[in-house]
Amino acid sequence: MSAIVKFEHVSKDYQKKTIIEDFDLEIEEGSFLVIIGSSGSGKTTIMKMINGLVLPSKGNVYVQGKDVLSQDLIALRRSIGYAIQGNVLFPHLTIKENIAYVLNLLKKDQKEIDEVVLKSLRLLNLPEDVLHRYPSQLSGGQNQRVNIARALSNQPRILLMDEPFGALDAIVKYQLQRDLKKMHQELKNTIVFITHDIHEALKLATHILVMDQGKIQQYATVKEIVEKPANAFVAQLLNMACKEIV
Amino acid sequence: MLQELIQVFIEQFDFFIHAFFTHIKISFISVYFASVLGIGLGLWISKHKKYAQGVISAVSLLYTIPSIALLGFLISISGIGNTTAIIALTLYGLLPMVRSTYTGLLEVDPALIEAARGMGSDEKQILKNVKIPLAFPFIFSAFRNMTTMTIALAGIASFVGAGGLGVAIYRGITTNNVMMIYIGSILVAALAILTDGCLQLLETYFITYRKKGLAFIRYSFRFAWIVVVLVLFPYEYHSNVIKIAGKPTTEGYILAELVSITIEEHTDLKVKLTHGIGGGTGNIHPAMVKGDFDIYSDYTGTIWQVVLKEEEPYNERRFYELNTKYLMEYGLMFKGLYGFNNTYGLAVHKEIADRYQLKTYSDLAKFSNQLIFGAEYDFYQREDGFNALKDAYHFQFKKVVDLDNGLKYQAMANKQIDVMTIFTTDGMLTSSDVVVLEDDLMFYPSYLAGSVIRQATLEEYPQLEDVLLLLENRISDQEMAQMNYEVEVLNKKPSEVAYAFLKEKGLLKK
Ligand SMILES: Nc1ncnc2c1ncn2[C@@H]1O[C@H](COP(=O)(O)OP(=O)(O)OP(=O)(O)O)[C@@H](O)[C@H]1O
Ligand SMILES: [Mg+2]
Numbered sequence: 013m014s015a016i017v018k019f020e021h022v023s024k025d026y027q028k029k030t031i032i033e034d035f036d037l038e039i040e041e042g043s044f045l046v047i048i049g050s051s052g053s054g055k056t057t058i059m060k061m062i063n064g065l066v067l068p069s070k071g072n073v074y075v076q077g078k079d080v081l082s083q084d085l086i087a088l089r090r091s092i093g094y095a096i097q098g099n100v101l102f103p104h105l106t107i108k109e110n111i112a113y114v115l116n117l118l119k120k121d122q123k124e125i126d127e128v129v130l131k132s133l134r135l136l137n138l139p140e141d142v143l144h145r146y147p148s149q150l151s152g153g154q155n156q157r158v159n160i161a162r163a164l165s166n167q168p169r170i171l172l173m174d175e176p177f178g179a180l181d182a183i184v185k186y187q188l189q190r191d192l193k194k195m196h197q198e199l200k201n202t203i204v205f206i207t208h209d210i211h212e213a214l215k216l217a218t219h220i221l222v223m224d225q226g227k228i229q230q231y232a233t234v235k236e237i238v239e240k241p242a243n244a245f246v247a248q249l250l251n252m253a254c255k256e257i258v
Numbered sequence: 259m260l261q262e263l264i265q266v267f268i269e270q271f272d273f274f275i276h277a278f279f280t281h282i283k284i285s286f287i288s289v290y291f292a293s294v295l296g297i298g299l300g301l302w303i304s305k306h307k308k309y310a311q312g313v314i315s316a317v318s319l320l321y322t323i324p325s326i327a328l329l330g331f332l333i334s335i336s337g338i339g340n341t342t343a344i345i346a347l348t349l350y351g352l353l354p355m356v357r358s359t360y361t362g363l364l365e366v367d368p369a370l371i372e373a374a375r376g377m378g379s380d381e382k383q384i385l386k387n388v389k390i391p392l393a394f395p396f397i398f399s400a401f402r403n404m405t406t407m408t409i410a411l412a413g414i415a416s417f418v419g420a421g422g423l424g425v426a427i428y429r430g431i432t433t434n435n436v437m438m439i440y441i442g443s444i445l446v447a448a449l450a451i452l453t454d455g456c457l458q459l460l461e462t463y464f465i466t467y468r469k470k471g472l473a474f475i476r477y478s479f480r481f482a483w484i485v486v487v488l489v490l491f492p493y494e495y496h497s498n499v500i501k502i503a504g505k506p507t508t509e510g511y512i513l514a515e516l517v518s519i520t521i522e523e524h525t526d527l528k529v530k531l532t533h534g535i536g537g538g539t540g541n542i543h544p545a546m547v548k549g550d551f552d553i554y555s556d557y558t559g560t561i562w563q564v565v566l567k568e569e570e571p572y573n574e575r576r577f578y579e580l581n582t583k584y585l586m587e588y589g590l591m592f593k594g595l596y597g598f599n600n601t602y603g604l605a606v607h608k609e610i611a612d613r614y615q616l617k618t619y620s621d622l623a624k625f626s627n628q629l630i631f632g633a634e635y636d637f638y639q640r641e642d643g644f645n646a647l648k649d650a651y652h653f654q655f656k657k658v659v660d661l662d663n664g665l666k667y668q669a670m671a672n673k674q675i676d677v678m679t680i681f682t683t684d685g686m687l688t689s690s691d692v693v694v695l696e697d698d699l700m701f702y703p704s705y706l707a708g709s710v711i712r713q714a715t716l717e718e719y720p721q722l723e724d725v726l727l728l729l730e731n732r733i734s735d736q737e738m739a740q741m742n743y744e745v746e747v748l749n750k751k752p753s754e755v756a757y758a759f760l761k762e763k764g765l766l767k768k
Pocket of ligand 2: 055056057174
């Protein structure tokens with residue numbers, strides 16, 4: 013299968029400090045990639061290079077075969093779903109307007125917008141009566157569902173999610189993980205998902221990328237990683253998961 | 259008192275309503291400009307952050323300039339009238355708008371901006387869809403405060419000859435009419451409270467329907483040019499209008515009315531009268547030179563000292579010299595001196611005058627060691643004050659007291675003092691048992707009042723010469739004092755008093 017996203021010798025410096033160095037990665041179309049690693053290891057930086065929010069200092073990033081640097085970034089971002097942590101729904105817009113944000117940027121017609129909005133409500137198990145409410149009138153879990161629906165509105169082939177379930181309680185998180193997994197199987201899109209939680213990674217991923225200090229520790233399918241951790245760091249990470257279960 | 263208040267209000271309803279609507283006009287236009295400029299500047303510095311501190315410091319500095327100083331400065335640039343008032347009020351309104359826009363935009367949650375950018379909004383869309391709507395409540399509440407502040411502050415507009423309720427208050431202060439001050443102040447407060455109430459309702463509405471609020475802002479910006487045109491329109495040049503200014507004293511109000519009624523009676527010209535210009539000669543003179551005004555009334559001694567900056571004392575033998583210089587240097591001239599002299603003087607109680615047969619200051623000197631002298635505090639301080647007077651006439655008063663200007667007449671009525679300083683046209687002279695003595699050695703400079711006109715105006719409307727000369731030598735000291743008395747003590751309208759006087763003198767056609 014061909015790579016939908018490809019990093020080639022990518023480096024990123026901030027004020028002379030190198031965060032990412034000579035980074036290579038290929039993400040298969042249709043995979044559910046979970047990036048996990050220590051805080052500050054560069055997970056978010058890598059994700060933002062896919063939709064051009066961060067541009068590489070050296071090397072190239074290709075999305076669907078085309079170099080990010082040679083593209084219209086605004087158009088690229090509209091074609092990629094993006095959901096981040098926290099209360100990031102626009103508080104002054106209704107749920108419907110939030111979900112349709114990208115579609116409105118693209119000036120889609122109202123009929124199409126209505127259809128998409130209704131479809132995404134069903135997909136994410138949201139009741140229809142939330143449409144004309146404001147984010148402050150919804151629960152935290154519902155807000156995150158809307159956040160995902162908003163990222164999906166333009167039917168992106170790639171969906172980027174940066175710790176989307178970070179602040180949710182266990183039960184809500186469990187339901188959302190289940191629904192997200194189901195949605196992925198249905199839509200067969202490519203998801204890049206960042207988490208701190210190894211359970212979440214194991215539950216959702218088809219592939220896992222383990223990061224530490226700007227370096228790849230291991231990049232493999234879930235099965236491979238569990239069976240053959242590449243080094244002590246990865247093993248320890250998995251160990252933690254086992255211990256917690258016990 | 260309430261009854262009196264209502265009565266004055268009803269009697270002068272037209273005047274107050276006109277002042278009220280002018281007040282609304284001046285303050286709303288200023289609020290509008292301050293908002294558009296302030297929000298615009300705020301948006302600009304939020305994009306060009308390196309200028310932010312500089313711009314905010316600059317508008318803060320403007321905010322701290324005392325209004326009198328700012329107005330005085332602006333008069334020299336934009337002249338007398340509504341424009342200057344609007345500029346000043348706009349400058350004061352900038353700070354709250356710039357600051358609230360800037361901080362409002364700055365304090366928008368960065369995660370929301372990141373989300374908007376990540377979904378493919380360009381910078382303009384981020385501003386329009388996210389930053390401005392989220393900063394809106396913040397900006398609107400600053401707008402509310404600024405509006406109330408501007409309405410209150412617009413009272414000072416009358417200082418630069420603009421209209422509004424400040425005119426009523428200021429007229430009340432200068433002509434000693436307390437009811438006028440009350441009504442003016444009450445109307446300002448009522449306007450401020452009413453407007454704030456409406457804005458509060460609007461605020462609640464806009465918080466719920468934020469999009470309507472934003473559309474409102476958008477339209478405000480879009481139609482800015484229309485307002486500019488509307489504001490500038492009334493100031494375009496009107497021919498056949500003679501612009502008359504009045505000084506901020508009771509006498510100034512009456513004289514301006516006398517001149518304007520006379521002109522309207524005897525010519526086809528229209529008159530635009532602006533009363534109570536703050537700062538008097540200091541501000542009217544430059545406006546006359548510039549052509550903002552055509553005619554006003556001033557005093558020979560004042561022109562000599564304040565305008566021509568002559569140091570030697572003035573007397574009327576130098577009038578020709580004065581008027582020639584005035585014309586050569588400024589293109590202005592006296593045309594028709596009214597006859598009365600508003601100078602400093604000495605007055606004694608009628609009983610004292612009778613008892614000692616006093617007519618002149620020299621008569622007074624003979625008996626001064628038996629009399630008590632009273633004057634306001636600064637008369638003893640001034641170089642040309644008490645000591646100079648004493649030396650000139652060899653006065654040796656039994657006792658010398660200083661007391662507040664407003665209390666002098668009372669003190670004399672109670673016989674606490676026998677001699678006091680006065681102005682020769684004081685309204686109070688009319689009602690008191692006092693006799694004004696003659697300055698037989700001509701110690702005091704002469705301050706003959708007369709009409710000042712621009713040479714250019716006279717050339718354009720030569721018919722004005724004869725009309726202004728109608729007033730020549732028509733008003734005596736006593737008559738002027740009587741008119742001042744009617745306004746200050748009897749609280750008559752200056753225009754009524756002027757009209758009655760002209761009628762009595764046969765200067766009205768009908
Ligand atoms: N704009 C920036 N300027 C300077 N340094 C930055 C910037 N953005 C990120 N960094 C640094 O780059 C490193 C990687 O940051 P990044 O956000 O990618 O980490 P992360 O793996 O997502 O961490 P976390 O799990 O805490 O979210 C960190 O040390 C961070 O301080
Ligand atoms: Mg991160």
